Amino acid sequence: QVETDASSAEFAKLNDPALTDETLRKYLHHPEYDLRSSAIDQVIHPDEKPTPPTWPTYGQILEENYKGPKARVVITQFIDKSVRGQENSQAGDGIAEMLRQAMLATNRYIVQVQKSLYDVSRGQNIGDSGRIKKEDESDLLVEGFIKEFKQGIAGAGEEGGGASYVTLMLTVTNPRTNQSLSTERVRGKATDFGGTIGKGGVKLPEVFKDFSKTPMEKAIRIAIEDSTSFIVAKTPPESYRVLPIIPPKEPPK
Secondary structure, three states: OOOOOOOHHHHHHHOOOOOOHHHHHHHOOOOOHHHHHHHHHHHOOOOOOOOOOOOOOHHHHHHOOOOOOEEEEEEEOOEEOOOOOOOEOHHHHHHHHHHHHHHHHOOOEEEEEEOOHHHHHHHHHHHHOOOOOHHHOOOEEEEEEEEEEEOOOOOOOOOOOOOEEEEEEEEEEEOOOOEEEEEEEEEEEEOOOOOOOOHHHOOOOHHHHHHOOOHHHHHHHHHHHHHHHHHHHHOOHHHOOEOOOOOOOOOOO
């Protein structure tokens, strides 16, 4: 069992060399965001190179033209923690908005955006009380934060700091059982703008307008697309519970 506050003593426990994997997994579900994100940092070290994904790309997912049942997913607000000692929500809001658009474009999800994990828990508690039907409860919870958000120097080349990076830390959870389904570090990197298009009609939000048609936009889009393909790959088949509405056929004239 872990404590429910975010005191310095709790952070000391997370940094204890004797911390067991079982206790670390429990901190991944801690109600305090800072403790959860610190636990994610230990599960996936920021300097660890991500392994190439084995699931379909975002482009391949869109080409499937999926028309089956949908899953209800909640995307919480992303916090930008790329600058040590500072947090801001603007970039996080932009990432959450683009991720929502990208997931809707797959035709697999009914997407909601919540500001915090508390809002999600409160909604599920309402469901438990019977005021919201079971079939209306969320099937999937996506939460995360921005670990790296770096705009490269134009014309400097990759070795000279010209590459743009966006690194997202993502956790996919079943909110009904509080079971963590998967955690992943997703990174978008670009040194040019070539080949960048808004797949699935995903628009660049106002907060990122200064990055339009730059390598930074490409890095953001790569991170969003790879995040979406990761979420699709980790969505359990039983989460697709909402049947599509088929319009009635018109009687022959």
